[in-house]
Amino acid sequence: MSDKRRGPNTRSIKEQSLKKYKSKDEVTKKWVVLNKKLNPNKTHMYYNGLIIEAVGVIEYVIENTLKEDFILNNFIGNVTKLMEKGFPISDNDIYKLKRIKWYRNIGAHNTGTSVQEIINYEVAKDTFLALGTLLNKLDMLETDNINPQGEKLCANVEEVIGETCLLQEVLGEGGSGKVFKAYHQRLDLTVAVKEIDHDIVDMINVANEKNMLLSLRHIGIPRIYDIIQDNQTYYLVMDYIQGQTLKNNVETMGSLPLSAIARVGTQLCDIMNYLHNFKGGIIFKDLKPSNIMIDKDNNIHLIDFGISERVENKDGKQGIYSGTRCYASPEQLRGEVCDIRSDIYSLGATLYFITEGESPVEGSEQRFKRTTPAKLINIIEKAMAENKENRYKSVEEFKRDLEEYQRNLTHTTETIDKNVIKPKANKNKLILTIAAASVIILSVFGVIMTSNSRGSKDTASSGNKTQQVVTASDADEKNNNKSKSADAEKTSTDENKVNDKKEVTEEVKETTAEAFNGKASLKIKSYEVDRNRLVVKAVVENNYDKEFNFSPYDIYMTGDNGSKFSSDIHAVLAKGIDYKFVPGEKKEVEFIFKDYKQSDQLTLKVSKIFCFGNFDEESFTVKLK
Structure with missing residues (x-):
């Protein structure tokens, strides 16, 4: 059919496409997008549609290259002309391209049954490799973009994953991939979407474990709504947890109070115990402060639950650990088989971080502040023992020690100064403004x-007593506080010291x-x-x-x-x-x-x-x- 019979609209679209695909950058961009769509476990018609779209891009490039020598509706004839003009196209290339033209015609002129019998994922992969090679020989595609890999296939903000999740912003990025905030169009829900890094993803394991991951139910683990296969990797669609990571919290405000350390530790033990006992056991393998979220209700969540940091190789050996090394167990770093004690090591390293305010030192004995209680040091050191045989045997055992430590924490109330009085207060003003909006209600209590x-x-003239609550971690701290209290009483007539306390x-x-x-x-x-x-x-x-x-x-x-x-x-x-x-x-x-x-x-x-x-x-x- 000639361009005249197709009408002005069609001619305009063709002219725009020809102009667009004169640019090597535009061809490269389109080729990467097409390769991101090339995912396994799709339908035969889906793969045929990709082949038709890819051949269409090639034909625009060929027409731009041949110009007035281009022959309408003659794909192989045009490729032969390219070879005659000196482009490095071989007879073997011609053979492969004839096969591709046949695949394209099957989809355009035959039934779905014919397509199903001939076209599948492997055929589509071979087709893309041959077409990418042709673009490279026409100098419209660099060699490393013939079959784009890794970072080039990653999702971007404003991209729609699985035709349902609109990616809105990047929440974070770790050793196993990016995490996006997204809008789930079908569920009408804000979600978090974890993209599994292309360099470590194990397609077979993810597919086999999909049902298991979707059935996880624990308050400390974001619910996984779906696992989407797209961009030649997997995306975990999970609950969006609002709050702050444990890492950011400590980096901003310093180490946690002693009682909070025990509370966080016991919550993490509960989560890990659930995983270790879930359907034969799950080893998390990537427990660290940046993967732990404190939500608006001060509850703990593992926000980066997904695929192990280590991928099984064909020979059955473990791969190279790609996460944050100072939180990984020694056996993980050596590439050995992991068990629940590997998670226990990472849990101990996380407690070290929230106790000391800094990450542990990889491959070294850890140093603690003088104010850290001996009991807490013993718990952390046992969890982080170099030899896994010397660690806690289970997180239940770990949790029992944390609970005993928490019970032994004492809270004492001491009088700082008997002569400090309540000052006069001017209580004659109160202004309050509240603004409410829909869905998420924004308001201000003022x-x-x-x-x-x-x-x-006037402050020095009254005898009202006040009290200060002091948390003591051990006997020495109690004695120090008593000494400070006694000193304060002796100097109560000194106005400056009184005001300090x-x-x-x-x-x-x-x-x-x-x-x-x-x-x-x-x-x-x-x-x-x-x-x-x-x-x-x-x-x-x-x-x-x-x-x-x-x-x-x-x-x-x-x-x-x-x-x-x-x-x-x-x-x-x-x-x-x-x-x-x-x-x-x-x-x-x-x-x-x-x-x-x-x-x-x-x-x-x-x-x-x-x-x-x-x-x-x-x-x-x-x-x-």
Whole structure:
């Protein structure tokens, strides 16, 4: 059929395509995209469609090359002309291309049954190799792009995976691949999508373990909704967990409090125990702080659950470990067979990181701070023993030691100074603004409290007593705290020293913030200042018909001098404070802030409330009665 009979629309499309595929860059880009579509376990018609599309690109390139010598609808005749013009095309190339032309015609002019009998994944791979080689001989494709591999096949933001998951942003990248935040179009849900690195993916194992992975059910493991085969690799579609990785948390705020270390450790033990006992046992092989998420409710999740870092070779030997080496067991680094004790080593290395605030040293005896309790050191060292025979035999045994350690932690309350009094407070101002939106409700609790907390001369005139809560890790720390308390009492007449150690507690009346048409409220009861920490006590009541919650990452305090104090996540984690409120619930909560600086006026803000539903935007201003 001539171009005239096809009509102006068709001619215009052809002209645009001819112009586009004059560019080597455009040809390369298209060729990589086509190769990303070349995945196993697709239908015969799918592979035939890819062949037709690939041959179409080749024909545009050939027409641009031959120009006026191009013969319409004569693929092999045009390839022969290219050979006559001196392009390095052999008789063997001509033979392969004749075969490809036959494959193309089968799909265009025959039934689906004929296609099924002839065209499959292997035929499509051979076709792409022959066509890529031809493009290379026409100088329109570099040699390493004939059969693109590795990074070239990786997904990009705004790409749709498996025709259903729109990739929105990269959340992180590790030794086993990238993790994307994505929108699942079929489920109407925000999800996380883990791309398995092309250099380590084991296609056979993933396919065999698909049903097992989809059946995992544990609160500490994101639910896996689907495993998509695309871009010549696999994508795990999982729950999207909002929060912060354990690695980022420690790097930002330092090592965790001792009680929080035990809490994180026991949660991880529960997760690993589930995996080790699930249908014959799963060895995670990549436990490390960057693969652990602390969610908005301070729960722990393994966010990078997927394929082992090590891939089985054909001879049955283990491959090279490609993850973060300082968290891998010695046997993993040597390429030996792993068992549950390999995960126990990585769990011990993770506890070392959150205890000491830095990664362990690979292949070396670990050093601990003098303040780290001996019992905790013993637990970590046993888990990280060089010889796996000397490690814990199971995570249950590991967990028992952590629980015993946690029970032995003592909390003492000591008086810092008897002469520190509560300063006068100006409690005459309260301004509150709440804005609610749909699906994820964005709101602001703004509670402004005023007080004179600068240590004026009035401060020294009262005899009210205050207390400070101190956590002691061992007997020496207790003695040190007692000594400090005694010293403080001796120097209570020194105004400067008194102010350094003071604690201020203020009752705050009628400071209620409301949301959801008054069906949810937050009422400030009191706040106290202990050196550089600020603790606000409140009551939250939910008379709304839906559960709502907020994350400690979205709670902060501001001062009148423009200062901003963020939540002390470690303290919140250590206390196990839960900011989730079910319908009809009324409970007391604490907001804990760090790096506090003296201010006459304070404003507490909860910048986000998470709740599902559709609501009109509301705004409230509340003044003290």
